[in-house]
Amino acid sequence: MIWHIAKRELYDNLNSLRFVLTTVLLIGLMLTNAAVHLREHPKQLQGYRDDIVEGQNILKSDAADSLYKLAEQGPGYLHKMPSPLRFCADGGERFLPDRVQAGYHRWGSEDLESFWILAHPPVTPNSRNVRTEVPQVDWGFIIGYVLSLIALLFTFDAVSSERERGTLRLMLANAIPRHTVLIGKFLGALISISIPFTLAVLMNLLVISTSSDVYLVPETWSRLGIIFFIALLYTCLFLALGLLVSARVQRSAVSLVILLLVWVTFVIFMPNTLASIAGGFSSPMSSDEFRERSSQLDDAINELLSRYYISPDDTPEDLMKKIQLGSEIITRDAEQQERLHEEFLRQQISQMNRARTITRISPVSIAQHLLESFAGTGFERHLQFLENVQSYTRQFRTFIVDTDNADPESLHIFGVRKGMSQKPVNPEAIPKFEDTLNLDKDFNTAAIDLLLLTLFVIVLLSGAYLAFVRVEV
Numbered sequence: 001m002i003w004h005i006a007k008r009e010l011y012d013n014l015n016s017l018r019f020v021l022t023t024v025l026l027i028g029l030m031l032t033n034a035a036v037h038l039r040e041h042p043k044q045l046q047g048y049r050d051d052i053v054e055g056q057n058i059l060k061s062d063a064a065d066s067l068y069k070l071a072e073q074g075p076g077y078l079h080k081m082p083s084p085l086r087f088c089a090d091g092g093e094r095f096l097p098d099r100v101q102a103g104y105h106r107w108g109s110e111d112l113e114s115f116w117i118l119a120h121p122p123v124t125p126n127s128r129n130v131r132t133e134v135p136q137v138d139w140g141f142i143i144g145y146v147l148s149l150i151a152l153l154f155t156f157d158a159v160s161s162e163r164e165r166g167t168l169r170l171m172l173a174n175a176i177p178r179h180t181v182l183i184g185k186f187l188g189a190l191i192s193i194s195i196p197f198t199l200a201v202l203m204n205l206l207v208i209s210t211s212s213d214v215y216l217v218p219e220t221w222s223r224l225g226i227i228f229f230i231a232l233l234y235t236c237l238f239l240a241l242g243l244l245v246s247a248r249v250q251r252s253a254v255s256l257v258i259l260l261l262v263w264v265t266f267v268i269f270m271p272n273t274l275a276s277i278a279g280g281f282s283s284p285m286s287s288d289e290f291r292e293r294s295s296q297l298d299d300a301i302n303e304l305l306s307r308y309y310i311s312p313d314d315t316p317e318d319l320m321k322k323i324q325l326g327s328e329i330i331t332r333d334a335e336q337q338e339r340l341h342e343e344f345l346r347q348q349i350s351q352m353n354r355a356r357t358i359t360r361i362s363p364v365s366i367a368q369h370l371l372e373s374f375a376g377t378g379f380e381r382h383l384q385f386l387e388n389v390q391s392y393t394r395q396f397r398t399f400i401v402d403t404d405n406a407d408p409e410s411l412h413i414f415g416v417r418k419g420m421s422q423k424p425v426n427p428e429a430i431p432k433f434e435d436t437l438n439l440d441k442d443f444n445t446a447a448i449d450l451l452l453l454t455l456f457v458i459v460l461l462s463g464a465y466l467a468f469v470r471v472e473v
Helices: 002-014 017-065 067-073 139-155 160-165 167-173 178-208 218-248 252-279 287-305 316-359 363-375 378-405 439-469
Strands: 076-079 099-102
Touching: 002 017, 002 178, 017 067, 017 076, 017 139, 017 178, 067 378, 099 378, 139 178, 139 218, 139 252, 139 363, 160 167, 160 252, 167 178, 178 218, 178 439, 218 252, 218 363, 218 439, 252 316, 252 363, 287 316, 316 363, 316 378, 363 378, 363 439, 378 439
Parallel strands: none
Antiparallel strands: 076 099
16 A cells, blocks of 8 residues: 555656656756866866876985985875765865875974974864855755755645645545555655656766766765765655645645745755854964964974084084984974974864864755765865875885885984985885775764764654644544
């Protein structure tokens, strides 16, 4: 009986104007999304490749000079790889740093120069990077805004119109359980929306796959499957909401007005208002405070630098002591400055996480976070990039130390030209930075959001059932 009711709902929807308009709208938006991605992604990918080549050339030049030069300059800029699924969720990538500077210098002289540290561009919460701009026509916009509205338009009259026509009384008079009627209507609406949405998605992927610059590997298809499931789960939430309101009112027009007001509140007004509020949170450490603390560290180092001067009259013992002093100055300066940068970054990330937590009150924000996680964009993707940077940093520094230890002519005093190996380094032996995505990490990150979205669906479906049970016919 459930499938009989579902087929009847499906048949009615397939012969309605809203189904035709839904199909045309979704296909049009998906094709627009594909065209924009095919225009922008090759440029982003080529820019990323050019940056990688330029960085490798600089690295080879430093390696050809000496191990000390390579160690002193560092690996340079480490770039974030553009996601091939950015068309699914932009994630505010334009407002997030696309690289980290692993070669930041502050002072230097002929005998002593500061060593490289990781310098992170600021990541502060604001309405642009807490939530993606609405005009960005990606899957996140289509699913979060368009598909949710379509789900309400397919269910606002599911129960109320039956009451108006008197067909609900006839249906229930045949001893059909109310939960059967509700589930049948829910499945009928879900299938009705899934048909044009699936068709639009397939056309989108067909157009995108024609480009040689977009590589959809097996893991990418797995991510697309997960994103499609999230879209259906999110649609179920608004289908349940539509059934709930339709069961509570007697007229379809009233149901439509209520649902539109709820949609505007929860999908448009609330997320953007919360994002604006969250973006106004002050950072625990301001940029001025950061610069002041960095300057204080420089002042302390300058006191030690005044004691470092190598004279031609120095004895071997004096020279060795000054080389060790220089090493102490260099390592202390690099460690202190890098700890300050890391503290600044941790506080920014903490603020960003709090801001994103606030926006999770809205279901559309939850869906957006999920889409970003599995599309490899947004803030969670940036955190994975930073993890990759930290891992590579440790690997690069270990390589420098091991290579210096392998040179018997080196004094093995890190940070000073006279204390380290002056031999050139084979460029092929230098570790290469690889920015990779990890699907397991994405699942762990998205687990809470998936649970919250599922909980929303269960609560609204339960509410729709309780409301339908109390309907008097």
